[in-house]
Each structure stands twice: as C-alpha cells, then as structure tokens.
Amino acid sequence: MIQTLPLDYFMASVGIIILYLPWIIVVINNLQQAYYATNWVRVSVSFDFLLKKWILSFSCMFIDLDFGFYNIGTYLLRLLFLIIIAWGIYMVCRYCNLSTKLFILTSIFIPFIILVIPDLVQGGKRSAITRYLIPCFPAIYLSVAYLLGKYLSQKYWRVVLGILLTASITSCTVSAISDTWWHNAPSYFNGEVAKKINASDSPILLSDLGVNYTNRGDLISLSYILDDDVRLLLLNNSPNFEIVENESEIFVFRPSERLREALKAKQWEFESVVNEELWKVKNSSLMDN
Known part of the structure; x- marks a missing residue:
C-alpha cells in the first residue's frame, strides 16, 4: 500500500488539474482583471485588526454572536471556545498516532500560514477573510470531536457539549435572520x-x-x-x-x-x-x- 501512495497522489493531482483547467485558462487569459478583482485583500491593515479577525474566524465555527467589531465583549465571549479548540488540538497531539497528528496539524496550520505570511511580510488581509480559512475548519472539528469523545462519559464534558450545541444553534438562527454579518466582505453594506x-x-x-x-x-x-x-x-x-x-x-x-x-x-x-x-x-x- 505504501508503494502505491506516490502513484495515487500523482493520479489525484492530474485529475484535479484536469478538472480545474477551464478555470485556470480563464484566470491566465484575464490575469490583469483577476489581479484588480482581488486587489482589496492586499490593502494593508494593522496587526490588531488581523488578530481580531482570526479570533472571530476560528471561533465562529461554534459561536458567532456579533456585538460589534470594536466591542470587547465580542471577543471575551469567544475565549472559552478558543480554549476548547486549543485543548482538542493538544489532545490529538498527545494521544493520537503520528499520521493522525500530522494530518490534523497540517490541515489546520498550512492553509493558515500560507495566508498569514504574505499578510505579515507584504501587508494585506488575506488571512482576515473567513472563507479563505475554511480549509482549516474540518480538522478543527475533528479535534474537538476527539476531545469530546474521549471525555463524554464525564458529566462536565456533557455540559460542555450542550454549551457548544446551544451556542451553534443560537448563532445560526441569529445570523440567518440578519441582513448582513461581520464576515460579509466586501458586501457587508x-x-x-x-x-x-x-x-x-x-x-x-x-x-x-x-x-x-x-x-x-x-x-x-x-x-x-x-x-x-x-x-x-x-x-x-x-x-x-x-x-x-x-x-x-x-x-x-x-x-x-x-x-x-x-x-x-x-x-x-x-x-x-x-x-x-x-x-x-x-x-x-x-x-x-
């Protein structure tokens, strides 16, 4: 099985290139327009702005109640959920085998780092756009699911699960009936x-x-x-x-x-x-x- 992996990856890569070839051709033929259409993500912003957006983006998977971008309550409310996410990743790193650790860590941090480095070096807000961070989300969900599955027999963790479900359902309900939401860029207004x-x-x-x-x-x-x-x-x-x-x-x-x-x-x-x-x-x- 190990010997067939390089061939499997090669075939998968070729298949992906073929599937996306029409879009690749369109982008190449309209490279200047594509550059201008994405120029807004290269506008320099402060590190404080990026940090707030990272907190919002990664915590919105479980809670997404918006009290205002400059309201400290928006971020304090999300700290508990960020701690749960960090704890889940820690538990995966501590108890899972090497291949599982690598899968989770690379799935979360490589897409994030690819966006963060240009923002910090060249300026911009690529990593502040929530939809660009979606590739990180499945591995985060898996980490939290592993954490809950490991301790769900304990009453305390059943309460935590209840809090996560309640926060998620409430957030989805509130955002669904709103005209706009904080991550609607650039169509917020x-x-x-x-x-x-x-x-x-x-x-x-x-x-x-x-x-x-x-x-x-x-x-x-x-x-x-x-x-x-x-x-x-x-x-x-x-x-x-x-x-x-x-x-x-x-x-x-x-x-x-x-x-x-x-x-x-x-x-x-x-x-x-x-x-x-x-x-x-x-x-x-x-x-x-």
Whole structure:
C-alpha cells in the first residue's frame, strides 16, 4: 500500500488539474482583471485588526454572536471556545498516532500560514477573510470531536457539549435572520444599500465595474433584494448619461474614479448615503428648474 501512495497522489493531482483547467485558462487569459478583482485583500491593515479577525474566524465555527467589531465583549465571549479548540488540538497531539497528528496539524496550520505570511511580510488581509480559512475548519472539528469523545462519559464534558450545541444553534438562527454579518466582505453594506434605494420613489441605480472589479457580482446580489421598480444601469468606460438626464432619484453604487470624474464633469453633485458604498446624485439642471 505504501508503494502505491506516490502513484495515487500523482493520479489525484492530474485529475484535479484536469478538472480545474477551464478555470485556470480563464484566470491566465484575464490575469490583469483577476489581479484588480482581488486587489482589496492586499490593502494593508494593522496587526490588531488581523488578530481580531482570526479570533472571530476560528471561533465562529461554534459561536458567532456579533456585538460589534470594536466591542470587547465580542471577543471575551469567544475565549472559552478558543480554549476548547486549543485543548482538542493538544489532545490529538498527545494521544493520537503520528499520521493522525500530522494530518490534523497540517490541515489546520498550512492553509493558515500560507495566508498569514504574505499578510505579515507584504501587508494585506488575506488571512482576515473567513472563507479563505475554511480549509482549516474540518480538522478543527475533528479535534474537538476527539476531545469530546474521549471525555463524554464525564458529566462536565456533557455540559460542555450542550454549551457548544446551544451556542451553534443560537448563532445560526441569529445570523440567518440578519441582513448582513461581520464576515460579509466586501458586501457587508448590501442590505442597507437595498433598503435606502427601495425607500425612494422610482429610483435608478448606476454603477460600473468599480475600483476592484467586484461591482458586477454585488449588483447581481442586490438585484434579488431590490424592488421591481428599481432600474439598474451598468456603465462602461465612456458613460452616457442621456438616459438619466431627467431622473430625480439617481443613486450610484461604488463608483470608480473614472465614473466619479464623469459625474463631476456633468456638474452633478453627489453625497454619500451608505458609508461611501452608495451615493445619491443631485442633477443641478433639475434643481435649477
């Protein structure tokens, strides 16, 4: 069996490359656009920000109640669950055989380290994006399951299991009925954006590809929660505003610098409505009339 492992790995690797080849070709052919579309993860942030995001990301597997990013209560509540995770990993390292230890440790730490090193050396927030850390989660679940399985006969650990289940169910319920959640990046404000637009009378929403080429995906997301009377207009690099000349309720979603300059050239005023994600345009000619 040991002798067949290299061949098995080789065949699996070839199979994966073949399956992902269409996406690899698309990325290679659109490398510049892919770079700009992911440019937001390379924005430098403080170590304090990264640390908070790591705490949130790894504890959200069991508890995900959000009291505010800058509220210390958010992090104190999660400490117990981080201790349980650390204890589970420790128990695996202490009592399991070498192959199991290596599987758990490499599954957790290699994906994490791959993201952390560029963030610390070059700057960025790759490791702060929860979905990028999902490959670490299965091994963490296995570690905690091993910990609970080893001590579940004791009453104390049955209480711990009850706490984990209660926290998980409560967190899923609360987040499911919320408009947004802390890990919704970069679409955190989409719910609030939709509410502001829907509250207007026959609005039209303008946008382009945006600074990071992410607007198209967010516009598709917004289209599901916008009212039927909301019109969407996606502009190209040479925007034509004739279609909206006589509109009074004009909104702009995450405009690129090019679109901002085009609006200024029309001498239209615009003000931020939602955290510089949504802007309202004031047509000067209509205001004068």
